Amino acid sequence: MRIGELASAAGTSTKTLRFYEEQGLLPAPDRTPAGYRDYDPIMLDRLDFIRRGQAAGLTLAQIQQVLEIRDGGQAPCGHVRDLLDQRLVNVEDQLRSLTALRDTLTSLRDEATTLHPDTCGPHQVCRYV
């Protein structure tokens, strides 16, 4: 498969595929005599894995590590589980702070709808924030 084919089959762009190759997520493919990249369709599975990893909130660098372990012939399951655990802790932190932010915003906006604008003090920028 040429790069454009693979890209559209995977629902991504040729730019992204070249970028993944550069980052070590995709192995350098064979080339046609003209120098075109010539991919094994099995790369679709790899791209799917990358997408699922991203959907789980992993960075490309983390996904690359997993792929490297797998390419080295080992089962990356333990490492993947650790990454998922870390990510879960992380997401729970983000959820906590985002919830706090939502509460702050809600109460600021409630004040903003019940108070008068012209009560802003002289050295305040705005009483709403």
Place this chain on the structure above:
Amino acid sequence: MRIGELASAAGTSTKTLRFYEEQGLLPAPDRTPAGYRDYDPIMLDRLDFIRRGQAAGLTLAQIQQVLEIRDGGQAPCGHVRDLLDQRLVNVEDQLRSLTALRDTLTSLRDEATTLHPDTCGPHQVCRYV
């Protein structure tokens, strides 16, 4: 006040203050004969406002708009309320997708603890993701 004084009083860095000036969040201050920035202590209020805006999840560009309105002599309250509303919608979106991500991660990790690593299929990278 010199820049270092203002920075430590505001709990930030001189780099940040120069950056804020460049971005239009702080007005260009007077200069001493030697060319040092000489700030009015009232800028502490302005820096506090900036921090509260950031705590509400506004970008520096949005805060700069609010300051510009206020510097133009108008009460920015209406604009601020709109920004807070927008931000609230945005935060609720983020909360929804982050919650979905947490659920995904939780169930992936549950599978990861109950299944055997060696059940990975031949063309799978890892059955956990």
Place this chain on the structure above:
DNA sequence: ATGGACCTTCCAGTGCAGGGGAAGGTCAAG
């Protein structure tokens, strides 16, 4: 007069995941 703490400007880089576009090569159809 000299050391150190402070200040100035300017340039460049960080992390993340790509996107934009130039300059040129290749291939199949009309």
Place this chain on the structure above:
DNA sequence: CTTGACCTTCCCCTGCACTGGAAGGTCCAT
């Protein structure tokens, strides 16, 4: 034989909020 779609490498740009560092000027105490 030319057009258009595709491909190649190359380098720079995006957003966000800074941060680091170089090269040089200033101020105060010793």
